């Protein structure tokens with residue numbers, strides 16, 4: 001399986017002093033795909049990326065690009081960053097202020113001793129792809145944030161690297177530009193078909209752009225999967241909490257119907273209910289688990305609905321137009337509900353909460 | 366799809382042991398660190414060792430002992446020198462701090478008229494030689510030949526000398542006005558870039574202008590003021606030229622003038638000189654340590670963003686008083702001394718009054734025309750040697766500074782931390798102390814009595830200044846700029862050549878000129894390490910002042926001052942206005 005991957009990282013470990021910044025992670029990515037490392041600040045995303053780039057030397061593990069082992073601590077291989085043929089876009093863009101846009105983009109080609117005519121062609125082409133043709137003679141300091149971003153991308157891809165690395169490239173932009181650049185970046189990546197690794201702590205960014213997402217925390221991988229999979233089927237409490245909004249409460253597996261279906265029992269204030277749910281891998285009857293269900297898969301109504309009964313009191317109700325954003329207090333627990341019903345639920349009312357069993361999950365703690 | 370999620374827990378211990386130590390970074394930084402360490406540490410170690418060697422009565426043999434230290438604390442002359450040094454340093458620190466803080470406040474935070482035009486002049490003394498300042502003030506205000514005293518006599522018939530700078534007060538006065546810019550530079554940056562909301566919020570609570578200045582503004586810059594004051598204290602304790610000119614001939618010796626007599630002269634005793642240097646060095650190093658470890662880390666971050674203008678205080682009619690105060694400082698620190706020296710240098714004999722009919726450029730011929738057989742060798746040699754030393758020294762020191770800064774900020778090897786530590790040490794020791802160490806280390810090697818030993822002394826003592834210049838830029842320049850060059854395929858060396866160095870260029874030029882200026886006026890290292898033929902400009906001035914006359918001394922002083930002033934203009938051009946402010 002891993003032989004098909006264009007980039008393969010195996011058992012990567014990196015220490016800073018005694019801290020394991022990266023704690024033995026492994027993953028791979030097929031050619032031409034867009035992989036995102038997603039996780040909270042300090043979880044080791046940048047460090048992983050730096051190891052792939054060759055700017056940090058890991059303490060253990062292997063990294064292979066195509067058939068070329070660029071890092072193997074066991075075999076004492078650690079190719080210098082400049083020999084790896086990898087393009088990288090930094091958080092600060094790192095556009096060299098003493099050169100203009102053209103000089104910045106031409107730099108990697110000059111380093112490779114290309115003929116001037118070819119350099120000119122390639123630079124023009126790269127600038128066209130990122131939409132900076134008009135800015136070619138501008139100095140780096142005259143560019144706006146978004147333009148610097150594009151220039152950095154042009155510079156990173158102009159020499160047709162094997163791999164493109166992005167370290168939170170959009171985090172310095174304002175919201176509107178960020179949303180626009182997400183789509184743009186993804187379009188360009190798709191257009192040139194280059195294998196890319198993207199680091200971010202912004203889940204929306206990851207969901208929009210990626211073919212595959214790796215959720216990390218504290219130096220290890222929590223879950224790997226496509227955007228839809230990560231959102232709809234988080235495997236543990238961390239992922240469920242980190243991606244999107246979820247109702248999360250402690251419970252115990254009480255039934256295993258096979259094929260991933262089962263039931264979870266949750267209790268509040270002496271009251272317990274058993275809810276049909278989908279079980280995450282590795283959970284079986286009797287295990288402690290967490291119930292995870294997204295607000296849009298929870299409904300509330302004055303009339304009792306079929307299925308297990310959860311009765312609570314509305315403590316907040318905000319009309320959003322297409323739905324109603326409510327909080328329903330059940331014992332000590334507050335259900336976050338996006339109610340689809342046409343009823344105008346008011347604060348203080350008693351209501352019944354119903355979870356969609358197809359989207360109710362039992363996840364690992 | 367293509368990943369194995371549950372990676373087996375693998376057991377790798379944190380990197381330890383000698384094997385992991387041998388990385389490229391560690392090896393290279395350690396080698397450079399060792400070279401710098403040898404240059405910095407060996408003279409200091411030699412100083413310690415020599416201070417415990419006692420010269421016997423015949424002056425030939427030595428034995429181990431504490432007699433040198435006993436002499437220092439019991440000998441009458443030396444003990445008095447110790448007291449004098451303490452008085453001068455304290456007095457100068459008070460004066461320089463008062464001047465520096467008030468001028469910085471006036472220029473940065475009030476609507477004093479012409480403050481922007483005055484500021485460059487406020488900083489000029491920072492670049493000039495205090496020794497020359499002392500010579501100028503000697504000619505302005507010594508009892509007999511003082512121009513001011515004589516003018517007062519002619520104009521108002523005042524018969525007794527109005528001023529007398531030939532004592533400790535004179536030394537405090539001259540060092541105080543010359544070192545005021547040091548405090549100024551420490552303070553003005555934080556005053557100027559202070560977030561106005563810090564003061565505005567005090568105003569909204571009902572505090573008046575004066576109250577806000579006293580309770581908010583000044584306390585916020587107190588760490589900067591203390592840092593500046595300590596630097597001044599230490600610099601004064603190591604100052605040789607001013608007490609040598611103004612107070613020593615009249616019976617007020619200081620430790621530095623005493624060290625000087627032990628280093629050169631007829632009854633030279635290097636071992637006793639080393640012990641005295643130790644005393645000065647221990648005190649100054651202690652103060653610098655306090656400044657680095659305790660005061661500098663406590664300075665407040667008053668700068669929260671950029672691009673705002675601090676509140677200017679409207680002084681009303683008082684602003685003209687502030688202007689007069691500022692202008693008076695510029696007069697006594699810059700204009701008066703230079704004008705006086707100029708007039709003195711045009712006389713064949715100086716008697717304390719200007720004789721318009723006898724003005725001549727003869728002195729300039731004597732000290733500048735090196736091709737002229739009647740020129741004075743010590744002066745003409747000094748000019749040539751100083752330019753060689755300043756040019757070569759600044760260039761080599763900047764190369765060292767770049768390498769050292771690069772290693773401190775861009776590598777993580779063991780040597781990086783060593784270098785960081787080593788480049789603070791020379792700042793803790795006055796030039797005369799370090800020079801004493803260099804002297805006892807190399808006196809029996811072939812480099813003694815050549816320009817090389819001076820070069821070594823200069824670079825060792827002053828490369829940290831260049832290093833700080835480079836470091837501040839290197840910290841501001843993101844490491845990602847280097848890294849993206851590596852990713853673009855450039856090797857480490859190509860990156861250095863095409864990205865790192867070009868980005869540092871302004872800092873390199875500014876640092877180079879700063880060192881050039883420092884070397885061009887250097888006295889306290891040169892006076893210990895020079896010998897016949899390797900005089901420097903300031904040594905030439907010393908020589909003329911000691912063995913020739915005041916007009917000739919003034920002529921060479923003016924020549925040095927003009928060279929320094931030219932450097933200031935160039936410095937301001939390349940470095941911009943804010944370059945010096947901390």
Ligand SMILES: Nc1ncnc2c1ncn2[C@@H]1O[C@H](COP(=O)(O)OP(=O)(O)OP(=O)(O)O)[C@@H](O)[C@H]1O
Nearest residue numbers: 016017021039040041042043044045046047048201
């Ligand atoms: N050069 C370094 N020296 C020491 N520790 C480091 C260094 N770089 C990173 N670390 C530590 O390693 C851990 C992982 O850092 P890393 O930069 O990889 O996090 P990150 O996931 O990129 O976070 P962020 O989203 O904030 O950029 C952090 O705890 C950090 O403190």
Ligand SMILES: [Mg+2]
Nearest residue numbers: 045046047167
């Ligand atoms: Mg990061």
